[in-house]
Amino acid sequence: MHQFIKQTALSVGFDACGIAKATALTEDAEFMQQWLHNGKQGEMHYLERNFEKRTDPRLLVPGCKSVVVVLMNYFPEKTQPETAPKIARYAYSEIDYHTVLRSKLKKLEDIIIEKSGTESVNSLYQHSFVDSAPVLERRWAERAGLGWIGKHTQLITPGWGSYCFIGVLMLNFETGYDVPVANRCGSCTRCIETCPTNALNGKSIDARRCISYQTIELKKTVENEIQPLLSGCALGCDICADICPWNKKWAKPHIHPELKPVEEILSWEKPDWQQLTAEKFNTTFRSSAIKRAGFAKLKENIAFATKNKEKYD
Ligand code: SF4
Numbered sequence: 001m002h003q004f005i006k007q008t009a010l011s012v013g014f015d016a017c018g019i020a021k022a023t024a025l026t027e028d029a030e031f032m033q034q035w036l037h038n039g040k041q042g043e044m045h046y047l048e049r050n051f052e053k054r055t056d057p058r059l060l061v062p063g064c065k066s067v068v069v070v071l072m073n074y075f076p077e078k079t080q081p082e083t084a085p086k087i088a089r090y091a092y093s094e095i096d097y098h099t100v101l102r103s104k105l106k107k108l109e110d111i112i113i114e115k116s117g118t119e120s121v122n123s124l125y126q127h128s129f130v131d132s133a134p135v136l137e138r139r140w141a142e143r144a145g146l147g148w149i150g151k152h153t154q155l156i157t158p159g160w161g162s163y164c165f166i167g168v169l170m171l172n173f174e175t176g177y178d179v180p181v182a183n184r185c186g187s188c189t190r191c192i193e194t195c196p197t198n199a200l201n202g203k204s205i206d207a208r209r210c211i212s213y214q215t216i217e218l219k220k221t222v223e224n225e226i227q228p229l230l231s232g233c234a235l236g237c238d239i240c241a242d243i244c245p246w247n248k249k250w251a252k253p254h255i256h257p258e259l260k261p262v263e264e265i266l267s268w269e270k271p272d273w274q275q276l277t278a279e280k281f282n283t284t285f286r287s288s289a290i291k292r293a294g295f296a297k298l299k300e301n302i303a304f305a306t307k308n309k310e311k312y313d
């Protein structure tokens, strides 16, 4: 069943799949408690809720015995013009990646049910997750043998790098499990040194200082201290991922038609972004993950990002 699930995941369009035994994430729970205690989550208060469930999938999905983790490469073939305020690569696609991954996870689940019966999943509870608060997806990916968590706190997958979406499916039966891979960061500290806001310390991230948090998660205006450090980023940040030697070695353009980029992201120059109207925003990004940030926040970010971009270039 182990190989069947992994091969089916590839056949429905994921790039990699691994499976881990559902257990309590004891060490991660301690680490996370400390991280939350230090306030590094900033205003992402949802991370404080459901703590027990977040660190034990058997409490989140009763009956869960196995955690299937799937990856989908999103590294784009083309990037934005040099002058444009930067949009993180994960947000390039016309269709929000949550929608794409959920649909593929459903296909995978249906095939597993066809083979092993309806008892394979707990249909009374949500049992598949894409980027959702109650699941520590990167930790599960690591346990499922899909890579290691680098000093930039992202998953690095051998052969793919870190530009991958992660999806999780909880199953109610035991199967074979994958073995975690070794951490290959070694003595490298490039991401820590390159982060413009000093958000990394080699062990964890201070989300409050991270450009991704400041430009997306934080509903208020980007903080004064961070505004001059945005380094041209208007929505999210790929700086620590771009500098990582493993991405230089492994990242390659995805081949997923579902992740076709919004044309305007690839063609708009700085003035196009500066002149963006609410109406244009709503039509251009109607199905995209960018819409989640909201027009007002994006506009504000663009103003800060373009103000200090020259310095970064
Ligand atoms: S995403 Fe950007 S701001 Fe956040 S840790 Fe990486 S380099 Fe720093």
Ligand code: SF4
Pocket (backbone or CB within 6 Å): 150, 151, 152, 153, 184, 185, 186, 188, 189, 190, 191, 192, 240, 243, 244, 245, 246
């Ligand atoms: S830049 Fe270096 S330290 Fe940072 S994640 Fe990549 S290999 Fe690890």
